[in-house]
Amino acid sequence: MTRWIAVLGVLAGLVVGAFAAEIPKNKGAEQIPLAGGTQGVVTFPHYRHQNALGDCMVCHKLFPQTKGSIAKAQAEGKLEKKQVMNTLCIQCHRDLRDAGKKAGPVICAKCHKKE
Ligand code: HEC
Ligand code: HEC
Ligand code: HEC
Numbered sequence: 446m447t448r449w450i451a452v453l454g455v456l457a458g459l460v461v462g463a464f465a466a467e468i469p470k471n472k473g474a475e476q477i478p479l480a481g482g483t484q485g486v487v488t489f490p491h492y493r494h495q496n497a498l499g500d501c502m503v504c505h506k507l508f509p510q511t512k513g514s515i516a517k518a519q520a521e522g523k524l525e526k527k528q529v530m531n532t533l534c535i536q537c538h539r540d541l542r543d544a545g546k547k548a549g550p551v552i553c554a555k556c557h558k559k560e
Contacts, residue, residue: 471510472491472492472495473491473510473512474491474512475490475491475492476488476489476490476491477489477491479515480516481556481557482526484553484557484559485557485558485559485560486557486558486560487530487556487557487558488558497547503533503537504533507524507528507529507532507533508524508529515529530556534549534556535551537549538550538551539551
């Protein structure tokens with residue numbers, strides 16, 4: 446009897462472990478509107494990037510995983526305006542394009558939309 450309880454305990458532990466691994470950490474919003482100044486808002490397809498890149502830190506080493514973190518870092522002088530756009534977004538799209546891989550846009554109006 447005690448042996449069975451022990452076995453069940455182990456099985457329950459495995460099941461809980463498997464579910465814990467399945468529960469995703471906070472992935473944030475699917476689409477994120479980013480302030481684009483005079484060029485108009487940039488609607489950023491967040492999940493598409495998570496799926497295509499499989500690595501959160503390519504972007505989140507520059508700004509934390511919180512809503513409005515880019516604007517906050519800019520206001521605090523930790524990020525320059527257009528720094529994310531130039532050193533992250535466009536840089537990666539250009540590198541992938543030049544490598545002949547599937548990439549995102551490098552043309553202003555493909556990212557920025559004026560109302
Ligand atoms: C290609 C860049 C990029 C990648 C990769 C990326 N994120 Fe983000 N993430 C952003 C941007 C941009 C924001 C918005 C920041 C802001 O509002 O100023 C953001 C915001 C967030 C937020 C804040 C909530 C929200 O919806 O605004 C969370 C949580 C988050 N990301 C989680 C993740 C996780 C988890 C991963 C990896 C699975 C990931 N991100 C991968 C760019 C990225
Ligand atoms: C790959 C998408 C992308 C492309 C292409 C792009 N931008 Fe941006 N742009 C952004 C993002 C994201 C931001 C907000 C983050 C930042 O300031 O780095 C931004 C911010 C800006 C800002 C606002 C700076 C401020 O005052 O806060 C201006 C102006 C701007 N872009 C102009 C341009 C022009 C001009 C082009 C074309 C030569 C261009 N962008 C191409 C994504 C893009
Ligand atoms: C490390 C590489 C990388 C970074 C950084 C990155 N992207 Fe992309 N982006 C991609 C790839 C790869 C695709 C193509 C994904 C797909 O088609 O599924 C893409 C696609 C896109 C698209 C087009 C989606 C569509 O509907 O066709 C937009 C818009 C875009 N990115 C905006 C941005 C903005 C804004 C940023 C910065 C906040 C950014 N990207 C940062 C790699 C990157």
